[in-house]
Structures are given as C-alpha cells and as structure tokens.
Amino acid sequence: MKIQKAFFALAQIITLVLLLVANSFILDFIMNIENGYEKSANHFDLKECQTSPSGLVFGFDPKHFSIETRKMPSGKSLSELFRNNDINGPKSEKLIKNISELIDLRNLRSGNTYGFIASNPCIEPDYFIYEIDASKYLTCELKGDHCVNLQYRNSELKREHASGIIESSLWNALEGQNLSLDLIDQMEDALSSSVDFHHVQRGNTFKLIYNRLYIEGKPTQSGDLLAAYFETDYGEHFSISFKPNNKKGFYNLKGSPMVSRFLQAPVRFSRISSGFNMRRFHPVLKYSRPHLGTDYAAPMGLQFYLLGPESLKQHLILQVMEIL
Template sequence: MKKRRGYIIAGIVVAVFSGIVGVRQYMNYLAQPLDEVEVTDSAEVDNIVRKYGIPVSDYQIQYGIVEPGQNLSVILRKHGLSLADVHRLTESAKGVFDVRKIREGQAYAVFSTEDSIPQKAYFVYEESPKSYIVFDLREDYRVTRGENPVTWERKTVGGKVESSLWVAMQQSGTNPQLALDLSNIFGWSIDFFGLQKEDEFRVWYEQETVEGKELQNFHVLAASFAYGDSTYYAIPFVQDGEELYYNADGNSLEGEFLKAPLDYYRISSRFSNSRFHPVLRRYRAHHGVDYAAPKGTPVYAIGKGKVIAKAYQAGGAGNYLKIRHNSRYTTTYMHLSGFAKGIKVGSEVKQKEIVGYVGSTGLSTGPHLDFRVYDNGTPVNPLTIKSQPKKPISDANRPQFAIVRDSLLRVLRGIEVKADTSRHVQ
C-alpha cells in the first residue's frame, strides 16, 4: 500500500498546483491502474492455467493442491522426477524462492509434453493469487518468479448496524474484512466494541482483484460513520509527504493513542471497582478491559513508547508487558501467549507495532487480553482516555483540502444505506 500512497501523493500535488481543474485531476488520477501489493491468499485452481504465460495448447496439464505433509520433493517424486532432479531444482531456486515455504492448500500445476511418451516440462506453484513460481523441468532447470496482473475495482457500500459491523458488511454484499479497515481508520474516534443499533456507515473504496477474483486488500477513498449522536468522516489527504485520514474540519483521525490494542474483537469484561472474578470466585477490583480474542491474535502498542517491563506472573498476569508512553501514561498488556520478536525491556515501540499475542497464561479461564492504562500511576478506564490528534491540515493546505473534502462528501451522500436484516443483537 505504500506504493499506492506514493502515487496518491503525486496525484494530489498535481491537482493542487495546477489550480485549474483541482478535483477533476484528482478524480482522473484515481481512475488510473494501480501498482501491485503483496498478499498471501490461496489461488483458484480453475484459473491457474491463465496466469503463467505458458502456451497451454502445447501441453497436458495436471492440477493439484498441496496436501498436509507434502513438500516439493514429495510432489515432484509423485510426478516421476528423481531425487537428483529435485536436488537440481532446489539448488536453482536459491535466491528466487525458498522451497521450504511451500504451504498446504496452495494450488499447483504440472505441464507435460504432448509426445507419445509425455515428458514433464514445467511445475508451477501458486505462491499467492498474484505471484507464482515456475520450475522449468527441461534441460536448464531454471526457476523464475512470475506476477499475475492485478486491477483495482472501485465500489461503494452503505449500511446500518443491527447486530455487528461484520454482519452489516455481509448483509450489504461486501467482504466483511473491510470492517477491519474501517476500525483502523476510525479507531481513534469510535469504540468498535461498543457499536449500537442504527449506527450507520457509508464507504467509497477500491478492492484489488486478479482475473476477476476479489482479494482482501482495500483502499478506502472516503468514509462516514454515524456513531451515537455524531457523524465521523474520513477524508484522505497528503500533507508533508504523508497520507492521513482527516475529519471534515481538517483534524487528523489518528491520535496519540489507539482506541483499542487489537483488531475488532468483543469486550468480555470492563473496568470496574467490584467485579466477580471467574477463577477466584469473589468480588474484587478489575482496573482494566478484557478483550476476548483467539489465541495468537496480534496485540498492538496503543501508542509509541518504551518497554519498561517484560515478565511472567504465574498467579496473575501471566506473560505481560508494560510500556511507558510519556511522563503521564503507562499501559499494561496481560495473559499473552508470547511476545513479538525482538521485544525486550528498553525496546522503543511505535504506535500499532505488534508487541505480543493473545493468550491465556497466568490466572485466566480462556484466551483474552487484559489491557490496563495508568495515568500518573493511577489506573483509569482505557475506554475513556482522551487522545490528542496528530497535526491538523495546515492553513496553507486548507483551500485544497476543502476542494477534495467537498467532492468526497458529495460521493458519500449519494451512497444508498442498506439495513442489516439479521435477527440477533449482540
């Protein structure tokens, strides 16, 4: 996405300094093809033949899916290659592809000649929907990497939350993974764990596709979210070489602290001075928020800071981290299954850097994150802390921002809102 954002910077700069057609140039730019972005989803086997640039009419093709326990040697031996052949291919692949990274569930194809005694000519492994590895089984045994062309399709979606944002996306005919992108954009302003019925969203976005197959990679062009009594807007704009999302007043949506330390999972216990402890079977203070999430879910630092503690507490926090963000705020992340690579006492961390993973270590009945915030050493409710926003739109950029904002707000107002028709309210 960094490449993509780089081109957005260029597009906006052209529109701003031309001073003639402003928004029209920006919109024309958005219509241009986009660069490729790395993803790792599985491939569709029935589309595999069209991606390799191999003249398929000259070959017989066998399709397959990597099964559990299979590696390159097992697959190729199954198709008649010798151990010596496999060794030559493995050596040729060095610097191009690590054959140990062949994963189960991925698609592959074997191309054989149309001769009376067919000979294996190519083995092609689908690394992702966009990239593949070609193993030439002929005399030279070359190994090369190829890329399928991608396109970005522009779409809109609007809906009302009746049970959850995830379900509302599905009801609107949109990939619910887009909900995660919205939670990242609005995460400093909106508590996505506390959405209410009738909260409303509108999104203009692009989705990456390969030969008609939709990938789970999005770029939000504009969004609005009616949350409670307020409506929040997300307007992308490039300032000082960085694209950020701003509200309608030109203030950055990104704040000093994230609203939550992990992506879009439910709150199982809130901040309380008297909570019934499920293990100890008695009432006591719970000065944090518990986020129920699957084991291994990434946990983020809510803001930049320094790790001041990394330890294990058997009868309580389990694996835990403490991060000092400034002279006022410190945060604690408890019951982790493990820590992110390289994290140690003294480590400097960035906002939304992964610091650990959800677990159930210590005094815990199931996988969750117990997250705590301290203001000058006093525990405070993490859901109510105020976060100062990043730098707003400068006075010099406000005229150009107003042009972009007004055009995008017109697009958002024209998006139809569909209700979530699911029956159960969470």
C-alpha cells in the first residue's frame, strides 16, 4: 500500500514537471510569434510610410498630400493670384503682409513655380508655396495664424573645370562643355579687356575653373568663375578672381586688374546672331553667299561698350574701303 502511494506521488511530481516544461515551451513559442509580427509590422511601416528626402516636394510627401504646382503668370500680383484661388479678404491681406516681411513683392518673377498643398484634395488647401529660386522657397499656412517660413534646400559648391579647342566657333566649343550662359558671361567679363571673342580662330584654346552650385545633389546652371585662361594667335591670357574688400574683380598673373580704358568688342559675343562667314546661307535669297560682317541681336535695353582706338581705327578703314 505504501509503495502504491509513493508511486502515485512520484507520478504526480513528474506530471507537474512535464506540464511546467510544456508551458515554458508554449510560452516561448507564443512570444517568438508576437516578436515576429512586431518586427514585420515595424519593417512594413519603415518601408511603406517613409519617403527619402529626394522624394519630397517642397518638404511634403506626395503620398500623403495633394500637391498642385503652376507657373507664375506675367503681370499678376499676389493678391490677384490669391483671389483667383478663392483666398480673399482678411486672409489674403494677412498672407501678403507676412510674405512681404520676408521678400520684396516687386521681385516676384513670372515663370517661377508656385502651388497649393492640401492634406485632403476634397477640401481647401492647407499651404501656399512660392519658389524664389532653385535654393529657397516660401511655405505659407492658409489656416490658423497664416505663418510664412523661408525654407532653404540643401546646397553645396563643387569645384569643376572645363577646357576645349575651338573647331568651328567659340560658342559651340563652350556649349560642348555644358557651360551655362552665366559662366560664359563671367568668362567674357574676365577677359574682355585682352581678348576679342568676336575674332577667335580655329585652334584657339580655353580653360576655366569654377564653382558650380548643386541643389539637393543636382547640378544647377549657377556658379562662380575662379580662373580663366585663353590662348590666341597673339599669346596667352590669364584672369584670376579675387575679392579685395569683399568686392569681386579679375586680375592677371602680375596682380594688375583686368580692366582697360577700352574694350575689345561693343557687345557680348553671346549676342551675335550671324557671324563672319564666307558661305553663309542667306535667309531671304535662299542661297549661300559671303557674309563679310557680324550681326548682333539687340533687344531693348542691351548694353553697348566703347571700343579701343585700334578697333575704331579698323572700323573707319573698313568704312572708307567700302565707300571707295
């Protein structure tokens, strides 16, 4: 009898131990499943809900906001723009006042991007945005206090260089190096007192060093010329940018300013509409004939510059020869 009771007691102990072990395994299994679901949920949120900075539009995620952008029309004021989009009265006046504290409203440019952003496309927009330039824009709250913030995009300057040999024309050589009109104008300013860009020859070479502006990792057409080199049939010409007293200027290798009493040409070479060409196709006569001159496109307000004595002398000689 005692043996039987002992046996039952031992069996109960063993059963209890087995139950505890089983419960431990089951509990661990359940915890692993829950952790797995939690990790999956977290992974899903990060992948599906977060947008990289490059995917944002004016700081807003297109997945969660309705973003409508347009181009600023010519000749329209900000009040007209708001009125055409049902923003009137005190709201319009408050927005214009807040915006005018950050930017000069006279500098609003046609062609610049503006837009409206809404958290729900079925109701009135929450924000108005205006792009001042490639590096900054305004964000205006259309509700609440109508706060206006000036936002800056991530930007950096990168040192770059370009060089080339003139094969057909200087313009084609510069364009082939993907140089912006702004940098071309800076090069002409730097060397205008020593190089006549209207009479460069095939085989002439140039080299430029400049800082290009990058916005959000993308190159822009803006930049600052640091140094320019141009080799012509008459020698080498150098021009280095320097800012004494915080005023930018260009200097030669001897430290003398690259300025002259007279310039080499009356207008920028980028204004040439038709250059010297012995076989120019005549747009009216419809056949090729020599074009013994240089035509300029001269829109209203174009600046002309006084030439040097030699250029004036050559011009007078040509006029006399033409008369004779």
